Amino acid sequence: MSSTAKITVTVDGDQYIDTVEARTLLVHYLRETIGKVGTVIGCDTSNCGSCTVLMSTADEPARSVKSCSVLAVQADGATVTTVEGLAAPDGSLHPVQRAFHEMHGLQCGYCTPGMIMSAIDLLRENPDPTDEEIRDGLSGNLCRCTGYQNIVRAVRAAAGEEVAP
């Protein structure tokens, strides 16, 4: 039996204390242990970005990470935001969510949670990106449906709005 560890993680505003196997990936912890299935898995080589979440540790600001390339134990003490934690308590959408809807930035929607989280991080770093900077900034996220054009439009539309998670 592999070794286990106790972790404390805040996910979408709620604190969780769990015992996990040392090898458990953050994405599996989110999906299987605490039921945050809004974050999805698209590959097994950390190439697709479907699993992207925002993570911050005590002294670092929230950064996007591929939750399939982080161990759950590495998230001990961290704050994680998934796509499920973006909307306000009254249900009103985050500006990036709204922009994806308005600009038709999704079709099947499988890449969308990861795409939205990456876009939020991109806009945090560069609040007024050019199209080219958007395309480069999203290069870790694959979408098979949209050809990305409307995703770029969506990110551009959200630029300038308050995009902190």
Next chain:
Amino acid sequence: MTATDEREVGAARRRKEDARLITGRTRWTDNLTVPGLLHMAILRSPFASARIVSVDTSAALSRPNVVAAFSGADVADVQGSLPCAWPVTEDIVHPDRPPLAVDVIRHHGEAVAVVVARDRASAMDALEAIEVDYEPLTPVLDLEEALAEGSTLVHPDKGTNLSYTWVFDSAAAGTGADVGAVDAEVVLERRYVQQRLIPAFMEPRSVIVDPGAGDYTIWSSTQIPHILRVFYALLTGTPEHKIRVIAPDVGGGFGGKLHVTPEELITFMAARRIGRPVKYTETRSETMLAGHHGRDMIQDVRLTARRDGTVTGISVKLIANMGAYLGLVGPGTPILGAFMYNGIYKFAAYRFECTGVFTNTTLTDPYRGAGRPEATYLIERVMDELAVELGLDPIEVRRRNWIKKEEFPFTTVAGLVYDSGDYDAATDKALALLGYDELRKEQELRRASGDPVQLGIGTSTYTEMCGLAPSRILGALRYAAGGWETASVRVLPTGKVEVVTGVSPHGQGHETAWSQIVADELGVAFDDVEVLHGDTRTSHKGLDTYGSRSLAVGGIALVEACRKVRDKARTVAAHMLECSPDDLEFTGGAFRVRGTPDAAKTVADAAFAVFAAHDLPDGIEPTLDADATFDPETFSFPHGTHLCAVEVDTQTGHVAIRKYVAVDDVGKVINPTIVEGQVHGGVAQGIAQALHEEAVYDESGTLVTGSFVEYTPPAAADLPDIVTDRTETPATTHPLGVKGVGEAGTIASTPAVVNAIVDALRPYGVRDVPMPCTPERVWRAIRAVGTETEGGRS
């Protein structure tokens, strides 16, 4: 009661589906769970060809949390054979295809044994404890070698690697002349290769089988829940009414989920053996390895023409790679293209021959466009070759051959009747949007100055057949099922509407488009319509989503069901208004008495009156609902002109798309935003074939592009913005005027891009670059011609 006055059809409505997709409240199969759920993992063959000497699962069984483990031998007498629903010829060679390999491995990644455990990780861990003794054999991989005398056989018991040969000849069919008997002042012979592609939908496939007490509930990430249910019944002996199949949210398909998969059957067997629900979700590597692939054929073409540019005939010979087995519709996929090699043109003679061949590779089945991209690629590439041969502009040579607007309906040399189209209008619009003349001038300048970065312009004037399909034609082509589609519309007592559709969306936005249609037909609000799909308990009949059929067939059924409902509501409304139904007109979302428009009743008013049933006209049942099923008489034929301008760096071989223009005519449009999105995504996949993607096997038959590391669907930075526009020539064969859009972009774009690259390189003597046109291949193509010239060869 709110009845909308604005026309919903044609409005750029934002999608209903998005609400759950952008908030993570999605029902992907892998998100679902049921009490007592177990998890399955599959051991797959590392060899392309091998004999299985023995499989021992006993050590796996003793691993922690493991509930069951079994191999093909353990289920050999119950597992049956996976179906091929499209045996295209009477004498097709159709080998058995066991879900779990029993004695022989025929492709890398074939399923060998499974472990079922209490959790996913335990199941995966225990796979390593399964002991398999393989005796590796030499695989057959090359298509032409597979056909050669004395080749190693994929299925030795069949005595051949040739599955079928399917022929269409316009002379024999009476649709045209003999290809050998037409003017041949110019003869062009070319070979093109359609590389193997992987659909690479983003959601890996997943299935849950809950055996209940003999009444099975199955969730699957599939495009075809209805077809899957029929095959579950046929293959497992379970009575059809004891099987409920649900396709919940499905994350893309592109034909890749148009299948009855080994995994679906294996999961079923596991659940039945154990008596508990079992889930299987594949890894991405498994998707790449064992989900079906697409394309993979060699195309030889012979085109004859007069010197004035009139094409007289075309002969096409395909060798199509079936892979190791026949897929659900694999043999028929190239045949879907058979009617499209003549494109939008008026050729006198046409001959088509397709040979399906077995190799030790993953089987091929539909991938977006399925046969039609291959056909369009060939004809649009060779039309450019003819233009060069005759010194004509590629647009001009096409114009001299295409069907003119006033010539519709037009019966093609392949025997199809194209109902409508306007190729001049679409092309003129595209030329203007691209700035064709200016780019040609720039091209001249760059050529003259010997600019190392050359400019090329590629043209693709495509059509395709959508709306699969008239059942009678499918029957004549030996397809096992029909092509009709169905819809049910029920108006609830409060005026809300539930629509049940037999199509099964996985990203296309049907909930939105269907709501728009219903809103207009019944005068209800867009938000008052709920569209139900993908569950055989609510939607017990239907033929699902593929082949750009959903709107072009299912949409018509929907309109017809709405009209039945409206007719009944009219009778009730007339009774309420104490007039004759003939005195009512349906306008502004209500039935109004002609001349007295204030005397009005809505469909919702009628629905409540029917619900109360206190005072209904004689003979009227107290329900307000209707079903309709539509079986098209013919296909629909969207068309368009795609133009691509590329800059090719002749020193590095790097290709940059400078401008891409897509003008599509998909008939009448229900939602322009959705249509544009379909074009964007379709073009992206076509560009990906032209420039980026290829599934590659090494000489041992190992798939070396087995993950997203080696098989790289384009990322955002790899694709250009494209300019889209439309012309609108409604379909004349049904009341909605729509033609279908799901595959158009993919069909059109690949030849536009490659034509542009070759156009850029014409001064270097290049007349083809094999796909994908990577920098290395472009560079080699330039260099190869240079070397040949130096060596004195022509």
